């Protein structure tokens with residue numbers, strides 16, 4: 001059975017997936033806001049270990065496995081030929097396998113050519129989870145993401161053109177008070193350009209990132225709601241599902257573009273109206289300190 005090096009993270013939508021941890025940590029691991037893998041030193045696990053773990057799944061369970069998630073923080077960085085061998089082993093071992101997915105940092109996408117992504121897609125690597133965080137270059141510089149918005153769009157479009165589905169995350173409150181609205185508008189424009197299948201919003205939270213939080217002029221709930229409203233007013237992707245249902249968010253939003261565009265903005269307006277009735281609520285800085293991602 002899989003042996004995990006904790007902590008182990010997966011996207012909420014991978015709750016039903018069997019997880020194999022083919023890399024440990026994150027190949028970038030320098031984003032100032034992100035403490036997810038700070039306690040791990042990045043390495044690629046040997047191919048034979050992964051193949052042995054796949055082979056250890058008892059025969060009685062194998063037909064029930066239809067989804068696999070490859071961890072850790074950017075498993076797409078795994079060397080191409082060996083990643084193909086892993087995907088082939090998954091297909092052979094699990095006859096009902098419909099999809100494989102993984103996190104994909106911008107760095108991990110630089111390690112695969114367009115042709116290699118097409119081959120990985122053909123071997124059922126169908127969904128990549130990609131952390132944009134912000135479409136605003138000043139914000140990306142401040143968080144040390146390591147890539148500007150234009151380069152991230154090129155990398156994301158390379159994956160889309162290879163036929164992969166993209167699930168993109170951005171973080172409300174990441175730019176602090178100073179650049180809140182620029183962050184909102186530039187992020188919306190990036191999403192309009194790349195048109196990913198899924199766009200998820202999280203809200204900036206404190207966990208193993210104290211230095212970054214200390215330098216951030218944190219947004220109040222009102223400012224966060226105005227930020228998300230500004231983003232929604234500039235969002236018009238051709239076909240994207242928006243989810244803002246992470247545990248860090250105090251306002252859940254869900255809808256599909258283009259159909260739900262106006263309703264989503266109206267949902268925020270209604271929430272602002274109701275929240276305004278609770279004395280002082282909108283003036284507080286939310287204090288969610290994440291234990292889970």
Ligand SMILES: C[S@@+](CC[C@H](N)C(=O)[O-])C[C@H]1O[C@@H](n2cnc3c(N)ncnc32)[C@H](O)[C@@H]1O
Nearest residue numbers: 033034073103104105130131169202203204205
């Ligand atoms: C494993 S990464 C996503 C894939 C890949 N490593 C990347 O950065 O492209 C998980 C995502 O969780 C979110 N995240 C991490 N730390 C966070 C924090 N402290 N507050 C809010 N969101 C956070 C970011 O959107 C980040 O991209």
Ligand code: SF4
Nearest residue numbers: 026028029031034073
């Ligand atoms: S946001 Fe992604 S790329 Fe950046 S340190 Fe966290 S896991 Fe690594």
